[in-house]
Amino acid sequence: MPQLSIIIPAYNNSRYLPECIRSLTMQDYRDIEIIVVDDASTDDTSSVVKDLAEHDSRIRLIQHKKNAGTLASRKSGILASHGSYVMLIDQDDALAPNALTSLMLFAQQHPADIYHFGVKVHAANSQAQQAAAGMTSFLTPTPRTLQGEDILQYQFASSKGFDWHVHHKMYSGDFARNAYTLASDTRLVLSDDLYMSFILCSTASTYIAIPDSPWYIYHLGRGDTLGQQLTPKTSETIAQRDAQALSLLKKFVSQESSKIKRSDWDDRLADVRNRLIEHTMNEWKDNLPSENQKKTLQRILQYWEPDTVCGEIYRYVRDYAYAYLTAKDHKSQKTLYDKANAKTYLDMARYIEKNNGLPGSSKNNHYLGLREIAYTHLYDSGLLARPQSQPHGLRALLSTFLTRL
Numbered sequence: 001m002p003q004l005s006i007i008i009p010a011y012n013n014s015r016y017l018p019e020c021i022r023s024l025t026m027q028d029y030r031d032i033e034i035i036v037v038d039d040a041s042t043d044d045t046s047s048v049v050k051d052l053a054e055h056d057s058r059i060r061l062i063q064h065k066k067n068a069g070t071l072a073s074r075k076s077g078i079l080a081s082h083g084s085y086v087m088l089i090d091q092d093d094a095l096a097p098n099a100l101t102s103l104m105l106f107a108q109q110h111p112a113d114i115y116h117f118g119v120k121v122h123a124a125n126s127q128a129q130q131a132a133a134g135m136t137s138f139l140t141p142t143p144r145t146l147q148g149e150d151i152l153q154y155q156f157a158s159s160k161g162f163d164w165h166v167h168h169k170m171y172s173g174d175f176a177r178n179a180y181t182l183a184s185d186t187r188l189v190l191s192d193d194l195y196m197s198f199i200l201c202s203t204a205s206t207y208i209a210i211p212d213s214p215w216y217i218y219h220l221g222r223g224d225t226l227g228q229q230l231t232p233k234t235s236e237t238i239a240q241r242d243a244q245a246l247s248l249l250k251k252f253v254s255q256e257s258s259k260i261k262r263s264d265w266d267d268r269l270a271d272v273r274n275r276l277i278e279h280t281m282n283e284w285k286d287n288l289p290s291e292n293q294k295k296t297l298q299r300i301l302q303y304w305e306p307d308t309v310c311g312e313i314y315r316y317v318r319d320y321a322y323a324y325l326t327a328k329d330h331k332s333q334k335t336l337y338d339k340a341n342a343k344t345y346l347d348m349a350r351y352i353e354k355n356n357g358l359p360g361s362s363k364n365n366h367y368l369g370l371r372e373i374a375y376t377h378l379y380d381s382g383l384l385a386r387p388q389s390q391p392h393g394l395r396a397l398l399s400t401f402l403t404r405l
Helices: 014-025 046-053 070-079 097-110 128-138 149-155 173-181 187-202 232-256 265-287 290-300 306-326 333-358 365-381 393-402
Strands: 004-010 032-038 059-062 084-089 114-123 144-147 168-172 206-220
Touching: 004 014, 004 070, 004 365, 014 032, 014 046, 032 046, 032 070, 046 059, 046 168, 070 084, 070 173, 070 187, 084 173, 097 114, 114 128, 128 206, 144 149, 149 187, 149 265, 168 173, 173 187, 187 232, 187 265, 232 290, 232 393, 265 290, 265 306, 290 333, 306 365, 333 365
Parallel strands: 004 032, 004 084, 032 059, 114 206
Antiparallel strands: 084 168, 114 168, 144 206
């Protein structure tokens, strides 16, 4: 029985597989099995894996008859694994030399369900290079140990949280296999990591983020669609998939809450709701042409509550209004751009509110808080005239502390 099972979900893109697999077979630590799950690829993925397996018996191939998506591929691989520990790696990424020796030594000395280690981001192109520093920061965990309920509480927290990618983590084998039996087989596409991370963190007893551990080589811009321009239809699809992930997590909580006892399920689902709608709306804002944004809101509102969508739009208003408020030169091109965008997104938020009776009796604190801060910045910057009944002091103080909520 191998000590470590490494699962690689694969769908087309076979040109990167040899590099990925060799980064594993050439590790100093040898007691591993490598399970490649070919998700019904239409290229030569299976033959590439078979050729490599002829030279290393630790490589196994699982072939799906029908394409089922990354979540299902990871699930197939993990449930077929035998290792005392399990790790996931994407087919276009790699592990740094000697990473497994360091990781397994740490695991032997520190028992846990989840081991979170760091990354080295390699940019595949100039566009990825611009995002590399931010991605490195996002994927580098804060060294700490979390126990029980604190794991999920921190996972999706607006501050002090940690990323929800399921790669660059190692899991206790039985723990991972049990967690993946609880997972749906539904195709989620972009939100599958977040969905699965919620389940893993819900069921874990101990999480450890390892200091000084840049062992996962993340090739940004290789296999993803970084910065790909969206259409109204693809923007709607993202909204639908993200909303589906939230629905599946609500179902998971409903089914497992009698076994997993905690008093804060509603708060944790609210946390993940905020992260999912943030993803939907950031894709809408950053990758959809501006002339399509307002009309696409109606498509997004088919899947998300109006106050949830409005909250994210007020986040943009907040940021642009604050940038204008703190600018030294209010006639510069950037400042005028910030001013115009603050007003554009404010108009969109008000449009949704008018058509849906908001804020009304909304109990969405995320939306209400972002709205409050956005209006504070609009009034303080002079972009909106402050109502005569509007008090200054408390809102100004709130603005100072909550600007980057």
